[in-house]
Amino acid sequence: MPATKMKATIKSVATDLFYRKGYYATAISDIARGSGIQKASIYYHYASKEDLLFSILETTMDDLTVYIRETLEGVSDVEERLRVAIRGHVGFHLTRQKENFIANSELRGLSSQNFRAIVRMRDAYERIFQDLIRRGIDDGAFAVVDVKILSYAILTLCTAGASWFKPDGRLNVDEIALIYENFIISGLKQAEGAVLRPPVAALSG
Amino acid sequence: MPATKMKATIKSVATDLFYRKGYYATAISDIARGSGIQKASIYYHYASKEDLLFSILETTMDDLTVYIRETLEGVSDVEERLRVAIRGHVGFHLTRQKENFIANSELRGLSSQNFRAIVRMRDAYERIFQDLIRRGIDDGAFAVVDVKILSYAILTLCTAGASWFKPDGRLNVDEIALIYENFIISGLKQAEGAVLRPPVAALSG
DNA sequence: AATGGCCTACCGTCCGGTCGGCAGATGACA
DNA sequence: TGTCATCTGCCGACCGGACGGTAGGCCATT
Numbered sequence: 001m002p003a004t005k006m007k008a009t010i011k012s013v014a015t016d017l018f019y020r021k022g023y024y025a026t027a028i029s030d031i032a033r034g035s036g037i038q039k040a041s042i043y044y045h046y047a048s049k050e051d052l053l054f055s056i057l058e059t060t061m062d063d064l065t066v067y068i069r070e071t072l073e074g075v076s077d078v079e080e081r082l083r084v085a086i087r088g089h090v091g092f093h094l095t096r097q098k099e100n101f102i103a104n105s106e107l108r109g110l111s112s113q114n115f116r117a118i119v120r121m122r123d124a125y126e127r128i129f130q131d132l133i134r135r136g137i138d139d140g141a142f143a144v145v146d147v148k149i150l151s152y153a154i155l156t157l158c159t160a161g162a163s164w165f166k167p168d169g170r171l172n173v174d175e176i177a178l179i180y181e182n183f184i185i186s187g188l189k190q191a192e193g194a195v196l197r198p199p200v201a202a203l204s205g
Numbered sequence: 206m207p208a209t210k211m212k213a214t215i216k217s218v219a220t221d222l223f224y225r226k227g228y229y230a231t232a233i234s235d236i237a238r239g240s241g242i243q244k245a246s247i248y249y250h251y252a253s254k255e256d257l258l259f260s261i262l263e264t265t266m267d268d269l270t271v272y273i274r275e276t277l278e279g280v281s282d283v284e285e286r287l288r289v290a291i292r293g294h295v296g297f298h299l300t301r302q303k304e305n306f307i308a309n310s311e312l313r314g315l316s317s318q319n320f321r322a323i324v325r326m327r328d329a330y331e332r333i334f335q336d337l338i339r340r341g342i343d344d345g346a347f348a349v350v351d352v353k354i355l356s357y358a359i360l361t362l363c364t365a366g367a368s369w370f371k372p373d374g375r376l377n378v379d380e381i382a383l384i385y386e387n388f389i390i391s392g393l394k395q396a397e398g399a400v401l402r403p404p405v406a407a408l409s410g
Numbered sequence: 411a412a413t414g415g416c417c418t419a420c421c422g423t424c425c426g427g428t429c430g431g432c433a434g435a436t437g438a439c440a
Numbered sequence: 441t442g443t444c445a446t447c448t449g450c451c452g453a454c455c456g457g458a459c460g461g462t463a464g465g466c467c468a469t470t
Contacts, residue, residue, distance in 0.1 A: 006415080006416095021313075022229075022313045024227075024229035024230075025229075025313065027458080027459060027460085028459075028460065028461085029458095029459080029460095037416075037417095038416070038417055038418080039459095039460090039461090040416080040417065040418080040419095040461085040462080040463095041415075041416050041417070043460095043461070043462080044414090044415060044416070045415095048460080048461080049459095049460065049461090105310065108226075108227045108230065145384070145388070146376070146384050149376070149381060149384050149385075150384070150388060152365065152369060153362045153365070153385065153388065156361060156362055156365040157358045157361060157362045157365075160357065160358065160361040160362075160365075164357060171351070171354070176354060179350070179351050179354050179355065180354075180358065182392075182395060183350070183355060183358065183392040183393075183395075184392065186391055186392045186393075186394065186395045187387075187388040187389065187391045187392035188388075188391075189391065190387060190388075190391045208448075208449070211449080211450095232424080232425060232426085233425075233426060233427085234424095234425080234426095242449095242450075242451090243450070243451050243452075244425095244426090244427090244451095245427085245428080245429090245450075245451060245452080245453095246449075246450050246451070248426095248427070248428080249448090249449060249450070250449095253426080253427080254425095254426065254427090
């Protein structure tokens with residue numbers, strides 16, 4: 001087996017174990033066994049256990065950011081942009097459930113330097129949503145709300161799906177995304193304010 | 206020092222350390238040092254490290270459930286009941302931040318038996334909110350939404366505050382609770398549906 | 411001959427938990 | 441009230457094992 005493939009296998013096995021048992025409860029020897037390899041061989045591909053974790057988190061954050069930016073391309077309506085971003089966010093988190101779960105629960109396993117790196121990426125990602133919301137407020141599409149608090153809220157909410165979602169459950173990814181989407185947009189319009197805009201295309205179509 | 210006080214001290218120190226460093230990263234000897242005691246003495250008060258964790262989680266869940274039930278007493282309006290519950294939920298999580306953070310991030314440290322016990326308590330608590338939402342739908346106060354998904358969403362959202370809230374930050378507990386409250390209630394009314402009810406007393410008063 | 415990819419064997423450390431005992435407070439009893 | 445046995449709360453020393461990581465070598469491919 002070429003090195004790059006083994007490396008990917010290790011990462012995949014580690015992702016699965018970190019997701020199921022947690023980072024601390026997973027031993028390098030567990031990952032080795034799952035990869036059909038000896039413990040020492042792991043260190044040919046990754047410098048340390050933390051390096052492996054970091055690699056998973058970095059890739060996930062990278063992919064997520066790229067994905068959401070792609071998703072937004074060509075969409076101009078301010079409300080639709082947020083809707084699209086929510087769908088993208090939920091979709092990404094539910095389809096790449098394990099990695100995202102780890103990214104939101106195992107940051108503790110990182111050294112302060114690596115921790116800061118991931119947090120920086122996360123902050124940049126959050127800023128995308130904050131800008132979308134702010135833009136919506138400025139355009140009058142949303143009520144005047146606390147952008148920071150609600151952006152955290154929205155992301156947390158969508159992210160949480162990664163901890164309970166079951167691919168073969170009652171609802172599929174798209175259905176869940178739609179539920180969140182409507183809930184959030186309605187929340188941002190604030191019922192007691194003027195809720196006068198007509199339903200958007202994305203909803204009725 | 207009487208035994209009961211030392212026991213409380215240990216629990217408090219453990220809560221602080223579990224919150225700051227995480228359960229696995231905290232050694233019994235750390236807790237002992239923080240309590241001004243020797244490691245072996247911890248075991249006079251608690252049977253094991255897990256027992257200590259479980260004790261924290263059990264107390265927290267108990268207190269939370271009792272608190273929310275008290276909060277709801279005497280409130281009859283269906284929308285106001287949910288509002289009150291949200292305020293209570295947020296308030297509890299932000300004022301007893303450490304314990305709640307642990308309760309939502311360190312369940313992995315529990316044996317399957319203890320894990321089940323806590324999950325049972327959590328499920329019972331969630332059911333309170335699910336009933337409130339369902340009741341609001343039946344009464345026409347809320348749009349017809351997916352109760353299960355949105356109850357998870359609401360609780361997660363409010364709970365998340367415990368991971369970033371800073372007591373001396375820009376907003377205090379009540380302000381944050383109000384933001385969440387309005388956001389959620391608006392979300393449940395669903396902007397594109399019939400949002401015809403007048404603002405409730407709690408909002409204008 | 412050299413490199414890549416993996417192995418066996420081993421090391422040092424840390425950590426949860428146990429054991430036996432010790433000092434002071436408590437209480438029964440003469 | 442003085443004496444002695446008992447209990448309470450804690451301690452120092454230790455154990456067993458798990459775990460991250462290393463050293464050095466082996467073998468197939470190039």
